Amino acid sequence: MTRARTPRFEAARKVALGTLVALAVAATLSACSASSGTTSGKPKVVAAENFWGSIAAQLGGDRVDVTSIITNPNADPHDYEPTTSDARTIASAKYVILDGIGYDPWVQKLLAANPVQGRDVLNVGTLVGVPVGGNPHQWYSPTSVQRVIDAITAEYKKLDPADASYFDAQRTAFETKGLAQYHQVISEIRAKYSGTPVGASESIFAEMSPALGLRLLTPPSFLKAISEGTEPTVADKTTIDRQIQTHAIKVYVYNSQNATPDVHRQIEEARAAGIPVTTITETLVPEGATFQAWQVAQLKALLAALQKAAGQ
Numbered sequence: 001m002t003r004a005r006t007p008r009f010e011a012a013r014k015v016a017l018g019t020l021v022a023l024a025v026a027a028t029l030s031a032c033s034a035s036s037g038t039t040s041g042k043p044k045v046v047a048a049e050n051f052w053g054s055i056a057a058q059l060g061g062d063r064v065d066v067t068s069i070i071t072n073p074n075a076d077p078h079d080y081e082p083t084t085s086d087a088r089t090i091a092s093a094k095y096v097i098l099d100g101i102g103y104d105p106w107v108q109k110l111l112a113a114n115p116v117q118g119r120d121v122l123n124v125g126t127l128v129g130v131p132v133g134g135n136p137h138q139w140y141s142p143t144s145v146q147r148v149i150d151a152i153t154a155e156y157k158k159l160d161p162a163d164a165s166y167f168d169a170q171r172t173a174f175e176t177k178g179l180a181q182y183h184q185v186i187s188e189i190r191a192k193y194s195g196t197p198v199g200a201s202e203s204i205f206a207e208m209s210p211a212l213g214l215r216l217l218t219p220p221s222f223l224k225a226i227s228e229g230t231e232p233t234v235a236d237k238t239t240i241d242r243q244i245q246t247h248a249i250k251v252y253v254y255n256s257q258n259a260t261p262d263v264h265r266q267i268e269e270a271r272a273a274g275i276p277v278t279t280i281t282e283t284l285v286p287e288g289a290t291f292q293a294w295q296v297a298q299l300k301a302l303l304a305a306l307q308k309a310a311g312q
Contacts, residue, residue: 042063042064042065043060043063043064043065043094043095043156043159043160044064044065044067044092044093044094044095045060045064045065045066045067045093045094045095045096045097046066046067046068046069046089046090046093046095046096046097047066047067047068047069047096047097047098048068048069048070048077048096048097048098048099048104048107049068049069049070049077049099049104049139049283050068050070050071050283050284050287051139051283051284051291051294052068052097052099052124052139052148053066053067053068053071053097054068054284054289054290054291055145055148055149055152055174055291056097056152058170058174058178058290058291059149059152059153059156059167059170059171059174060152060156060167060170061166061167061170063156063160063163063166063167064156064159064160067089067093069082069086069089069090070283071283071284071287071288072283072287073257073281073283073284073285073286073287074257075283076257076258076282077099077103077104077282077283078103078227078228078229078258080104080106081106082106082107082110086110087110087113087114090107090110090111090114091110091114091116093116093119094118094119094120094159095119095120095121095122095155095159096111096119096120096121096122097121097122097124097152098121098122098123098124099123099124099125099136099138099139100123100124100125100126100130100132100136101124101125101130101131101132101133101134101135101136101138102132102133102136103125103136103137120155120158120159122148122151122152122155124138124144124148125138127144127147127148127151128141128143128144128147128148135203135206135207137203137204137206137207137227137282138207139291140204140205140207140208140280141207141208141211142182142183142186142208142211143211144207149171149174149175150171153167153168153170153171178290178292179292181292181296182292182295182296182299185296185299185300185303186211186212186299188303189212189213189214189299189302189303189306190211190212190213192306193212193213193214193306193310194212194213194214195213195214195215196213196214196215196250196251196306196309196310197214197215197217197248197249197250198214198215198216198217198249198250198251198252198253199216199217199218199240199243199244199249199251199252199253199266199270200216200218200223200252200253200254201218201223201226201252201253201254201255201258201259201263201266202223202224202226202227202254202255202258202263203220203223203224203226203227204227204255204280204282205223205253205255205280206220206223208280212302217243217248217249218240218243218249219236219239219240221233221236222236222237222239222240226258226260226262226263227258232262237262240266241266241269244266244269244270244273244275245269245273247273247275249270249275250275250276250306250309250310251275251276251277251278251302251305251306251309252266252267252270252275252276252277252278253277253278253279253280253302254266254267254277254278254279254280255279255280255281255282256279256280256281257281257282257283258282275309276304276305276306276308276309277305278298278301278302278304278305279298279301280298280302281294281298
């Protein structure tokens with residue numbers, strides 16, 4: 001996907017959302033009254049995006065039923081327009097997980113349009129203390145990921161106290177086995193390449209670079225503009241061009257799900273200058289991958305790019 005998120009597109013989306021919410025109210029009333037928030041005795045959990053849904057499913061094991069709404073790698077969560085089926089799915093959930101921070105406002109609209117007694121909601125932005133306007137890509141922050149793990153486990157124990165020890169065991173297994181390679185590659189990059197200057201196409205990488213010890217030189221205003229679908233300044237674009245031309249950055253990282261013409265030009269410039277280029281994505285790739293398999297694949301690609309840049 002290469003379409004940028006423009007203000008015009010956002011305005012059109014808001015109109016569509018207004019229509020959708022009205023439809024959702026009518027479409028989900030019966031679902032709300034009929035649903036108990038459980039499936040075959042299991043609490044029904046709905047995650048807006050599959051990166052949080054993958055974590056929720058692994059922590060819940062066979063004691064919860066987890067559904068992720070956005071699973072298509074070609075769907076941009078920023079621009080997603082939910083369906084009445086999505087509204088019914090959320091209305092029937094016992095626990096809803098959304099990213100917040102302005103990333104998935106359609107979830108909050110559907111929750112407000114379809115209030116259900118006893119339904120709990122995890123807003124990741126609220127959990128980690130990042131307000132709307134901040135960086136929404138918290139699944140790229142290992143610290144935020146850990147806080148989400150803790151919050152989901154606590155919620156599962158609340159929903160199903162009898163299985164509290166099971167959920168504790170699931171969390172331990174996920175942290176020590178599931179995420180073992182994820183943490184190992186992060187540590188390896190930090191140990192070998194801490195302080196290495198890098199460039200990026202948008203703010204999605206700004207949450208991961210500090211954990212890796214990398215120095216992200218791209219102007220924050222450019223990262224934010226690309227992420228939000230607004231026009232970057234000429235000054236920012238000139239700064240990045242200079243960073244590439246002078247090899248001030250050693251690796252360029254871009255979000256392949258949101259590559260604008262400016263980003264494509266920078267990629268071409270970086271490759272022409274012999275600067276390794278590597279990609280990251282907003283949602284799980286390939287579809288159906290686990291959170292950790294997806295992240296490890298991207299981290300290994302970044303490690304290879306750093307090794308190439310260092311001539312190793």
